[in-house]
Structures are given as C-alpha cells and as structure tokens.
Amino acid sequence: MRLERSTIKQSRKKEEREREREREREREREEGGRTGARELSSMGERDDGDCNGNVGDGNDDGHTSLTRSGRARQLWHKVKNKYNLVEYHALPAYLRDNEYILRHYRADWPLKQTLYSIFTIHNETLNIWTHLAGFVLFLIITIYTFLHLPRVAELSHLYIPNVPDFHKLQSELISSLPSLPSLPHWHLPEAISNCLPGAVTIVNRTERCLLVGLRSMKEDAANLVAPFLPRPTTRWPFFIFLGGAMFCLLSSSTCHLLYCHSKRMAYIMLRVDYAGIASLIAASFYPPVYYSFMCSPLLRNLYLTAITTMGIATVLVSLFPVFETPQFRHVRAALFSGMGISGIAPILHKLILHGDEPAVLETTGYEVAMGVFYGLGALVYATRIPERWKPGKFDIAGHSHQLFHVLVVAGAYTHYQAGLVYLKWRDSKGCS
Ligand SMILES: [Zn+2]
Numbered sequence: 314m315r316l317e318r319s320t321i322k323q324s325r326k327k328e329e330r331e332r333e334r335e336r337e338r339e340r341e342r343e344e345g346g347r348t349g350a351r352e353l354s355s356m357g358e359r360d361d362g363d364c365n366g367n368v369g370d371g372n373d374d375g376h377t378s379l380t381r382s383g384r385a386r387q388l389w390h391k392v393k394n395k396y397n398l399v400e401y402h403a404l405p406a407y408l409r410d411n412e413y414i415l416r417h418y419r420a421d422w423p424l425k426q427t428l429y430s431i432f433t434i435h436n437e438t439l440n441i442w443t444h445l446a447g448f449v450l451f452l453i454i455t456i457y458t459f460l461h462l463p464r465v466a467e468l469s470h471l472y473i474p475n476v477p478d479f480h481k482l483q484s485e486l487i488s489s490l491p492s493l494p495s496l497p498h499w500h501l502p503e504a505i506s507n508c509l510p511g512a513v514t515i516v517n518r519t520e521r522c523l524l525v526g527l528r529s530m531k532e533d534a535a536n537l538v539a540p541f542l543p544r545p546t547t548r549w550p551f552f553i554f555l556g557g558a559m560f561c562l563l564s565s566s567t568c569h570l571l572y573c574h575s576k577r578m579a580y581i582m583l584r585v586d587y588a589g590i591a592s593l594i595a596a597s598f599y600p601p602v603y604y605s606f607m608c609s610p611l612l613r614n615l616y617l618t619a620i621t622t623m624g625i626a627t628v629l630v631s632l633f634p635v636f637e638t639p640q641f642r643h644v645r646a647a648l649f650s651g652m653g654i655s656g657i658a659p660i661l662h663k664l665i666l667h668g669d670e671p672a673v674l675e676t677t678g679y680e681v682a683m684g685v686f687y688g689l690g691a692l693v694y695a696t697r698i699p700e701r702w703k704p705g706k707f708d709i710a711g712h713s714h715q716l717f718h719v720l721v722v723a724g725a726y727t728h729y730q731a732g733l734v735y736l737k738w739r740d741s742k743g744c745s
Contacts, residue, residue: 396426398435407576410639413700417708419573427574436708439715440569447722448562454729455555462548462736546739550603551732557596558725564589565718580634587631587645593721594652595624597683597728598659601676604735605663608744616659623652646695653687656680672738679731686724690717 398417401409408420417436419427431441568586572579598620606613627648635641660680667673692698693713700707707713 396422405576407579408573411697411700411712411714413697413704414708414712415705422574424571424574427571431570434709436712437569437573439710440718441566443715443718443722444562444566444569447718447725448559448566450722451555451559451562451725451729455552455559458551458555462545546604546607546736546743548736550599551736553599554596554728554732557592557599558729561589561593562722562725580637583637584628584631587636588628590649591624591627591631591652593725594649595620597653597725598656600728600732600735601656601663601680602659604739605659605667605673607739612662620652620655623655627652643695646691650688650691653684653691656684670738670742672734672742676731676734676738679727679734683724683727683731686720686727690720690724693717693720 396419399420401412401415401418404418404420408418414436417434419430419435419437422430430437564585568582568589572582599617602616602620603613606616630636630648631645636645660677663673664677694717697713700712
C-alpha cells in the first residue's frame, strides 16, 4: 500500500516535470515565433534575396531551427541581416515615396553604413552616381572654361616697375599687343629716345624722366590698339550658372546617399535637394538674360531680380514639411517647371530685340533643346514612368528618377553650350 502510494507520488512528480518542460518549450516557441515575425517584417522579402546577397536564408522554419541551433545561431542571423535591404511595405513612412519601386531599399541605417552604401547596389545607387558623374563633368568644365576663356580686357594689368626693366616691359608690351608683328630687333630704350620729346632725351636723363616716358608710351600704345582688340565681356554670369549646376548636382547626389539614414536627415537632405534644383533653374537664367540684355541694364536687372526672387521663394515654400509628401509630387513638379517655363519670356524678348543675329538664333536652338530635356525630365518625374507600367522591374536600373537625373545633366550641358555662344557673340559684338 505504502509502495503503491509512493509510486503514484513519483508518477505525479514525473507528470509535473513533464508538464513544466512542455510549458518551457511552449514559451521558447512563442518567443522564437515573435523574433522571426519581427525579422520578417523588417527584412522584407525572403524568397528571392537581393543584390546584397541573402535576405532569404534563415528562419523559415523558425520554431524547429530555434530549438536546434539555440540562441547563438539566432543572434548570428540578427547581426548578419541587420543592414540588408528591405521591401517597400517594410519602410518607415518617411521613406515611402514611390510604391512602384518594390525592393532594395535602405532604411534607418547608421551613418557609417549609409556612407559606405555609395559603393553597394541598391535602388538609389544610380541616382547617386548619375548626379555625382554630372558634378564631376561640370567641375572639369568649370576649370577648363576658367583657364581657357580669356579674361576681361584690363590694360591696367601692365605693371610699371619703379625701376624700369626694359626687357620685361618690352615682352609685356609685345604680348599685350597681339596685332603687332614681332619685333626681335626692337630696342625699347632707343625707340623711346626717338619718340619722346627732347626734354627727356637729354644725355643726363634721370630714371624719373624715363618712367614718365614709359607711362606715356604705354597709354599711347594702348589707345592706338584698343579699337582693334576684341573686348571680352564679363564672365561672372556664366560662372554663376556653372556654380548653380555644380551645387544642384552635388546636393542631389548627397541627398540620395544620405536621406535613408533617419527621418531628420531625410528632412534636411530633401531641403538641400530642392534648394539645389531651384539654384540650377535660377542660375540658368543668368547667362541668357545678362548677355541678351547686356546693353539694357534696366531690363537685365528686372529679369534677374524676378528669377532670383522666384528661386528664393521656392526654397522657402519647400521648407514646409508637407512639400515633400508624395501627394505634393505634382505641386513640386509644377513649381519647378513653372520657374523653368518663365524663361520663355526673356527668350521671346531676346528674339524680338536681336532676332536677326545668327548667334541669337543658335542660342535659341540650344534653349529649345534644353527645354525638351528638362520638360521630359519633369514629365517622367511626375508620372513615374516606366516603373508604374511594370512595378518592381526597374528597382535597380531604369526607373523614372534615374531618367530624370540623366535628362537634367543633358539639359544643363546644352545650356553650357548656349552660354559659350552668348559669350562669343558679345565678345565680338559688344554693345555696338
Ligand atoms: Zn534626385
């Protein structure tokens, strides 16, 4: 009897232990399931992987693998999968912009990983590089233009030393007077002696007398050749455009690289991007307006003030948080396009004033081409073609934003060519 009671007691204890173990396993399973679900929602796709490799491996059989491999393996998966790319549906609200791009998003990455992602493949890689390459192109163009375009004619750069240096002065004079033939046997002291009044050609001439003589000769020579020298117009409006283009391209590239880091970073970067676009559009007005109305300062200042004010107003409007929401895509496109379209007014005005000049017609041809590039860019930006036709097919390459970037670079380059024609025209024509 006693033995029987002890056996029952033991079997109850055994059952109790068994139940306890069962409960333990249940708890573990529940915990594993929750972790798996969390990872699933943050990792996005699981079946076909992505360009960084291997989102899909791991916890498909979360319950059993957890009990099999234990916590160490679970931790390894967490670390390995931490900075993988995610799907659109797993994005935080601030990164949701284009529902036709389905995969390969970076989201909430630390700054270091975000910076390194310039060298990895995701759906922003080509957005970053199209404008970074454009920036490098315009940097080279700016340096080349700066070095090779002749500066504004300034005869005052002929420096007269306190102690005359005849050989240096001779070479400076000859280099300043390109229309004169080279005179290898021209000895400046003798020439001065022959040309100057008798008062300074006395045998005991002092340095001072000689200096006065040189000054006088320099002015005479400058006045003599001035009508025959081309008079380059000022270059600053051209460099304003190049500066605006470089700022736009670099800020856009930086924005695409960094804005996935955090909500705050996205807010700042998108404003920098909008400011860059407004700068490019406003700066693009400077060469055509300045050179077309160079001889009518009132019109020139009126147009330049109007476009600069519009650019600043656009940047201020873009500071409102609502401006970046997907619902405002058309408003954004309309505002920037409106700025660009307002350029039609000075172009028509230019044609009325100088329509008979071949150079002016040539610049108008470039401006029409530029309008086509920018117009197409705005169109694909607003309509999200082609990805809306085949969602998910253009995630990495070929989506509308990349096409928009390429068209912007093409438009800006066309405008650079137009700027060169304007400079050539005004250099040769002046205000006469
Ligand atoms: Zn962009």
